[in-house]
Amino acid sequence: MGNLSLGGLTSTQGRTLLVVTVIFYFFAIVAVCLRIWAKEVTKRPYRIDDWLIFNALIWAGGFATICIVGIHPGGIGLHIVDVLAAPELGPSTIVITLKVYYASTFVWITGTTLTKLSILYLYIGLFGQTKKFYYSTVLVGVLCTSYWLGDCLLSILQCRPIPLNWDKTLDGHCLETLPIQLVTATLNMVFDLAIVILPMPVLWNLQMPVRKKLIVTCVLSLGLCICAMNLTRIILEAIADQNDFTFSLTNAGLFAGLEIYIGIIVSCLPTLGPLLSRENTSLSSRQKAAYSHSQSHSRKTIAGSGRVRVNDSFNSTGFDRLSDDRIPLDSLGKGMVAHKTNISIANESTEHIASNRTINVRNEVRVTHSGLSGSDGAIV
Numbered sequence: 001m002g003n004l005s006l007g008g009l010t011s012t013q014g015r016t017l018l019v020v021t022v023i024f025y026f027f028a029i030v031a032v033c034l035r036i037w038a039k040e041v042t043k044r045p046y047r048i049d050d051w052l053i054f055n056a057l058i059w060a061g062g063f064a065t066i067c068i069v070g071i072h073p074g075g076i077g078l079h080i081v082d083v084l085a086a087p088e089l090g091p092s093t094i095v096i097t098l099k100v101y102y103a104s105t106f107v108w109i110t111g112t113t114l115t116k117l118s119i120l121y122l123y124i125g126l127f128g129q130t131k132k133f134y135y136s137t138v139l140v141g142v143l144c145t146s147y148w149l150g151d152c153l154l155s156i157l158q159c160r161p162i163p164l165n166w167d168k169t170l171d172g173h174c175l176e177t178l179p180i181q182l183v184t185a186t187l188n189m190v191f192d193l194a195i196v197i198l199p200m201p202v203l204w205n206l207q208m209p210v211r212k213k214l215i216v217t218c219v220l221s222l223g224l225c226i227c228a229m230n231l232t233r234i235i236l237e238a239i240a241d242q243n244d245f246t247f248s249l250t251n252a253g254l255f256a257g258l259e260i261y262i263g264i265i266v267s268c269l270p271t272l273g274p275l276l277s278r279e280n281t282s283l284s285s286r287q288k289a290a291y292s293h294s295q296s297h298s299r300k301t302i303a304g305s306g307r308v309r310v311n312d313s314f315n316s317t318g319f320d321r322l323s324d325d326r327i328p329l330d331s332l333g334k335g336m337v338a339h340k341t342n343i344s345i346a347n348e349s350t351e352h353i354a355s356n357r358t359i360n361v362r363n364e365v366r367v368t369h370s371g372l373s374g375s376d377g378a379i380v
Contacts, residue, residue, distance in 0.1 A: 004086040007072040007093060013250040014077025017067060020254055024261035025064045031268040032057050038274045049121035052114050053267055059111035060260045066107060067253045070100040075246045076253060083246055097246055098166035105155040108256055112188070113148040115263040117141055119195055119223075122270060127202040140198060144191050151184050181237050189230040196223040222266045229259040 008014030032053060039046060070076040074097040075083040083089045120141045128134045159165045159174040203216055233255040240248035 004078065004082065005088040007075050007089065008070070008077030008246075008250075009072045011077035013247070014071045017077060017250050017254050017257075018071055021064050021067045021257050024258060025060060028057060028060055028261045028264040031265040034275060035268040035271050038272050041274045047121065047125060049118045049125065049267075052118035052121060053264060056111050056114035056118060056260075056264055056267075059107055059114060060264060062107045063104060063111055063257060063260060066100050066104045067257060070097055070104075070249065070253065074100050076100075076249045078246055080244050080246045094246070095166050097249070101245075101249060102155070102165045104253070104256075106152060108260060109148055109151045109155075111260045112263060113144055115260065115267055116144045116191060116195060119267045120144075122267065123199050126270070127199050130202065133199075133202050137198060140191065140194055147184075147187055147191065154180055154184070178237070178242060182234060185230060185234045185237065189227055189234070192223060192227045192230060196221060196227070216270075219269050222269065223263075226259055226263050226266065229255045229262065233259070 004010050009018070035050065035053070039050070067076075073093065075089055075093045076097060078089075080094070083093050084091070120137050123137050124134060128137065154175075156162070157175070158177065158180070159172060161170065161172050164170045164172040164174060199220060200217065203220075204213055206213070233252060236248075236251040236255065240251070242248070
């Protein structure tokens with residue numbers, strides 16, 4: 001096959017894995033950056049689901065790095081007979097590839113679990129008003145966390161001693177890997193399906209237009225792409241030649257990587273609404289400008305009349321209680337007040353245009369305001 005000093009980079013499969021890894025990890029970074037931008041636009045605080053996806057991106061970067069190291073100086077993408085026959089590679093390349101594979105199991109399962117938990121926390125923020133949905137979401141989160149712990153323990157106990165995972169000259173015992181991989185991958189796909197299906201009943205019971213329901217359903221259903229990646233990986237692992245692991249790890253690394261990268265992208269899509277709706281953004285800007293103008297005008301009017309004391313240090317809601325007894329507030333119950341304002345200004349003048357003719361001009365301004373407010377300052 002010629003010079004193999006570049007390891008898996010000399011094979012088409014290795015180069016394909018490298019390109020796909022770099023491109024999709026870049027897309028995942030872009031998705032997370034857009035998520036941060038949306039947070040800054042709306043001035044909303046960061047939540048647990050945001051921090052989880054930030055950590056998932058870091059672990060995804062670790063998995064991408066592992067894949068690259070596995071290609072070169074490792075031998076992922078080459079047939080094992082070619083690796084052993086090449087003087088530039090040899091057994092040391094096999095050891096590097098096995099170490100990379102062993103490390104990837106912990107990194108990958110941690111990244112995918114963090115992504116799942118981020119989506120579940122996002123669900124609670126969006127649809128967690130009902131106890132049934134809340135507890136169902138928490139249950140799925142507990143199961144995903146338990147699955148992560150179990151998978152990590154299996155990886156640790158797979159070979160005793162642990163160095164036997166990459167040094168086959170040692171005495172010891174290893175569990176059969178294929179059944180474990182198929183079981184864990186199947187469980188992972190079940191959890192992915194559960195996460196996609198979980199919010200659908202609540203979503204379609206919301207009082208919102210059908211068009212919006214369909215859009216949200218399509219966004220959330222993109223998680224089925226993750227299920228497709230997982231299913232493809234299960235099939236490829238089942239039919240792969242386990243003895244030629246340097247070659248078979250190409251497809252495993254490819255679809256395992258796509259699963260975590262696409263998972264991060266899908267988890268970020270529901271948070272990008274403020275960036276996709278320019279109309280809502282401009283409306284919010286106009287509302288803020290109107291509110292600022294109203295506050296400025298009110299301060300000037302009240303300060304000029306000297307009737308009401310205004311406290312410039314608002315509370316957390318942005319509103320402050322009126323403290324002047326000359327403006328009556330009628331109690332309507334606990335935490336509720338009604339307020340009514342009537343302003344009437346009349347001005348009348350008479351213009352004489354002739355000795356026997358006059359024109360009466362009357363200017364009248366009436367302002368009537370009534371409302372009901374709760375103790376939190378929200379107008380009802």
